[in-house]
Amino acid sequence: MKKLLSVLLSLILMLSVCTALADDAPIKLTLWTFQELHTELYKVMLDKWNADPTKPALEIDFQVFPYEDMHNKLTIALQSGEGAPDLVDIEINMFANYLKGDIGLAPMNEYVEPIADHLVMSRLNNYSKNGNYYGIDHHIGATVMFFNTSILEAAGIDYTSIKTWDDFHEAGKTVLEKTGKPMIVWESADCWSVYPMVNQHGGDWLTPDNQVRMDEPVVVNTLAFMKSMLDDGTAIPCPGGWTHTEEYWGWMNGGNCAAVCMPFWYLDRFTNYMPDLAGQIKIAPMPEWPDGGHKSAQMGGTGTAVVASSPNVEVAKEFLAYACLTFDGCVTTWKICGFDPILMDVYGSEEMKEPNKFFEYYDQDIFAVLSEVLDDIPDTCLTEYFPTATDIVKTQMAYRLVELREDPEQIAHDCAEELRSQID
Amino acid sequence: MIRRLKNYLTGPKGVPYLFVAPFIIFFLLVYLYPLIMTIIMSFQQIDGPNHHDFIGLKNYMKLNTRDFNMALQTSGRYAVWDVIVLTIIPLLVACVLHSGLAKASNFFKSLFFIPSLTSIIVAGIVFRLAFGTLETATVNRALTFFGLQPVKWLSYAGPGNFVLILLTLWRWNGVNIVYYLSGLQAIPTDHYEAAQIDGANAWQKFIHVTLPGIRPVLIYVITITVLGGFSMFTESVALWQQNNAGGVGRTIVGYMYMVGFKKNNLGLASAVGLVLLGLVVAVNLIQLVLMGFFRKED
Numbered sequence: 001m002k003k004l005l006s007v008l009l010s011l012i013l014m015l016s017v018c019t020a021l022a023d024d025a026p027i028k029l030t031l032w033t034f035q036e037l038h039t040e041l042y043k044v045m046l047d048k049w050n051a052d053p054t055k056p057a058l059e060i061d062f063q064v065f066p067y068e069d070m071h072n073k074l075t076i077a078l079q080s081g082e083g084a085p086d087l088v089d090i091e092i093n094m095f096a097n098y099l100k101g102d103i104g105l106a107p108m109n110e111y112v113e114p115i116a117d118h119l120v121m122s123r124l125n126n127y128s129k130n131g132n133y134y135g136i137d138h139h140i141g142a143t144v145m146f147f148n149t150s151i152l153e154a155a156g157i158d159y160t161s162i163k164t165w166d167d168f169h170e171a172g173k174t175v176l177e178k179t180g181k182p183m184i185v186w187e188s189a190d191c192w193s194v195y196p197m198v199n200q201h202g203g204d205w206l207t208p209d210n211q212v213r214m215d216e217p218v219v220v221n222t223l224a225f226m227k228s229m230l231d232d233g234t235a236i237p238c239p240g241g242w243t244h245t246e247e248y249w250g251w252m253n254g255g256n257c258a259a260v261c262m263p264f265w266y267l268d269r270f271t272n273y274m275p276d277l278a279g280q281i282k283i284a285p286m287p288e289w290p291d292g293g294h295k296s297a298q299m300g301g302t303g304t305a306v307v308a309s310s311p312n313v314e315v316a317k318e319f320l321a322y323a324c325l326t327f328d329g330c331v332t333t334w335k336i337c338g339f340d341p342i343l344m345d346v347y348g349s350e351e352m353k354e355p356n357k358f359f360e361y362y363d364q365d366i367f368a369v370l371s372e373v374l375d376d377i378p379d380t381c382l383t384e385y386f387p388t389a390t391d392i393v394k395t396q397m398a399y400r401l402v403e404l405r406e407d408p409e410q411i412a413h414d415c416a417e418e419l420r421s422q423i424d
Numbered sequence: 425m426i427r428r429l430k431n432y433l434t435g436p437k438g439v440p441y442l443f444v445a446p447f448i449i450f451f452l453l454v455y456l457y458p459l460i461m462t463i464i465m466s467f468q469q470i471d472g473p474n475h476h477d478f479i480g481l482k483n484y485m486k487l488n489t490r491d492f493n494m495a496l497q498t499s500g501r502y503a504v505w506d507v508i509v510l511t512i513i514p515l516l517v518a519c520v521l522h523s524g525l526a527k528a529s530n531f532f533k534s535l536f537f538i539p540s541l542t543s544i545i546v547a548g549i550v551f552r553l554a555f556g557t558l559e560t561a562t563v564n565r566a567l568t569f570f571g572l573q574p575v576k577w578l579s580y581a582g583p584g585n586f587v588l589i590l591l592t593l594w595r596w597n598g599v600n601i602v603y604y605l606s607g608l609q610a611i612p613t614d615h616y617e618a619a620q621i622d623g624a625n626a627w628q629k630f631i632h633v634t635l636p637g638i639r640p641v642l643i644y645v646i647t648i649t650v651l652g653g654f655s656m657f658t659e660s661v662a663l664w665q666q667n668n669a670g671g672v673g674r675t676i677v678g679y680m681y682m683v684g685f686k687k688n689n690l691g692l693a694s695a696v697g698l699v700l701l702g703l704v705v706a707v708n709l710i711q712l713v714l715m716g717f718f719r720k721e722d
Contacts, residue, residue: 068685068686071685071686072685075685075688094686097686097687097688098688100471100475100688101471101475102471102475188579188669188670189664189668189669237557237576237579239556239557239558240556240557240558241557241578241579241669246553247553247556247557247558247561251558387686387687387688388687391491391682391686391687392491394668394669395491395668395669395670395671395674396490396491396670396671398669399669399670399671399672400670403576403579403580403669403670404670414490418489418490418491421486421488421489422486422489424482
């Protein structure tokens with residue numbers, strides 16, 4: 001009897017030691033991303049999380065892959081049901097691919113719904129299906145105009161006086177005449193010129209039930225306006241094809257162009273790749289269309305998601321919400337990444353006014369500009385055919401407009417037909 | 425039982441099978457199984473691991489698009505030029521190197537071969553920047569220096585294809601030279617001497633002695649160049665990256681990759697792959713028949 005008791009006691013002792021050890025060992029998570037900048041944000045938030053004794057200790061293995069590699073790996077991992085990480089950054093153009101069939105991602109509704117009134121929900125709708133929110137975005141991505149004020153001043157133009165696209169075009173003519181430089185570039189190899197302008201004008205590629213909108217008059221009119229600027233030389237094809245090439249950055253940094261129209265996250269491209277323009281670049285709202293439309297367009301984004309098959313789904317979800325949906329997380333997002341956070345509470349707060357490299361570079365009240373447009377940003381329609389539509393825009397619409405200068409109506413018609421042929 | 429099996433496998437009847445077994449197993453697992461799966465998948469709509477629906481010929485019907493036709497054209501155009509350039513130029517260089525006309529031929533052999541050791545991605549980036557769209561890009565600088573107009577190399581199909589061929593030539597020239605040299609060295613010198621006695625000039629010697637002599641090598645080089653031409657992918661990705669304006673540099677394989685992974689439509693990508701397979705087999709068969717590969721040796 002004594003022997004049995006001692007064995008039992010020692011067993012209990014061992015068990016308690018084991019559980020104590022297990023409690024101390026941090027939970028290990030894996031995170032895949034294609035954007036190294038994001039890991040900086042997660043690392044800061046992870047340190048804060050681990051400093052909080054009420055939270056279970058976490059250890060995250062950050063794995064950064066090239067854009068295409070990461071999405072391919074994720075596709076294969078989710079399709080085969082093996083090897084997926086716990087947390088993953090999915091780019092907005094690819095997200096719809098992962099919402100097909102059995103969804104391999106975990107819904108974040110329990111964290112999103114209670115604070116829905118405080119969030120820019122149109123961002124989260126991009127990553128939702130059937131009322132479930134699968135991805136958390138880091139930014140609004142409101143499109144703004146970046147003006148090179150030294151070129152505009154040389155032409156005698158005050159950038160704040162440019163209110164509509166017609167004003168913009170007129171200013172472009174003056175700039176071209178006085179300085180010989182173009183006002184803006186249009187991308188021929190990507191969608192960051194065509195899509196924001198069409199979307200701001202009130203257009204889109206698809207409806208939620210996959211009806212093609214590419215050949216609507218609003219698209220044709222937008223393309224026609226862009227072509228009119230190309231025709232008189234106030235706009236030129238983007239060097240290198242799009243605004244994320246070494247060629248473009250070097251050329252823009254050399255003070256060769258008066259403006260560029262890009263989403264808010266382009267802030268960081270200026271500070272990183274075009275340092276010579278510090279103090280010369282000013283941010284302004286997009287010019288408005290005389291015949292209606294919106295003040296801006298939300299573009300790009302990354303939906304960070306939790307993989308449903310992860311053994312630590314709950315804690316991964318909690319950490320994601322902690323890093324991206326809390327006040328602290330959103331302020332950190334601005335400080336580290338220069339993004340416009342999706343939590344409305346942060347705007348106007350003291351924390352957002354603390355000096356950083358962005359305020360130093362642009363030397364203006366960036367959020368005053370942003371708050372002018374935040375109330376009027378249309379939804380984008382990201383169905384499972386959005387990647388197909390984007391590809392058609394990249395390879396055909398933008399190229400035929402900007403490089404080949406074809407008739408806008410013909411381009412819109414052909415692209416719409418091509419997209420329709422791909423939809424069942 | 426085990427002894428009998430052992431005897432069979434070590435005996436003259438079994439041993440050949442044992443020796444070819446690794447290849448057969450490899451072939452079945454890595455070639456035949458994926459091929460059969462690809463054929464099945466090309467008739468399916470695939471949404472994740474548990475959603476395979478047979479949709480008949482729908483995937484093949486979806487191939488009649490501008491994008492796919494452009495990819496076919498791009499690959500076709502590239503393959504034609506690839507075969508022309510990569511067959512003729514290395515042959516001429518190899519003949520010069522072999523003839524002893526060039527001094528320090530060993531030095532030139534290694535010089536031509538070095539590019540094939542470089543990473544195609546690195547070479548692609550260098551070519552992309554050298555052939556940039558700006559007037560200040562290296563090649564455009566050179567053009568304007570000679571009073572010519574700058575060209576937006578990678579923005580249009582014609583010049584884009586030229587850069588692609590140039591990159592391929594730069595990289596593969598040396599490899600084909602080595603093939604040709606091995607063929608040239610196998611031709612006995614007395615054939616040339618006999619031709620000399622018959623009063624043949626250099627051109628006649630080339631046509632009647634050299635070309636027949638290297639026919640097997642020539643067939644081999646053309647066959648792999650056709651294959652390489654149609655399956656080219658890395659070079660165009662290195663030059664145009666993921667953004668391929670106007671589909672200027674998007675090949676069939678590039679299209680297949682885009683459909684399969686970017687649009688997550690593996691069924692359609694399988695159909696593209698099979699069309700490519702059919703195309704390559706057809707072109708290779710025609711080429712081999714024309715070159716007399718199936719003719720019995722005289």
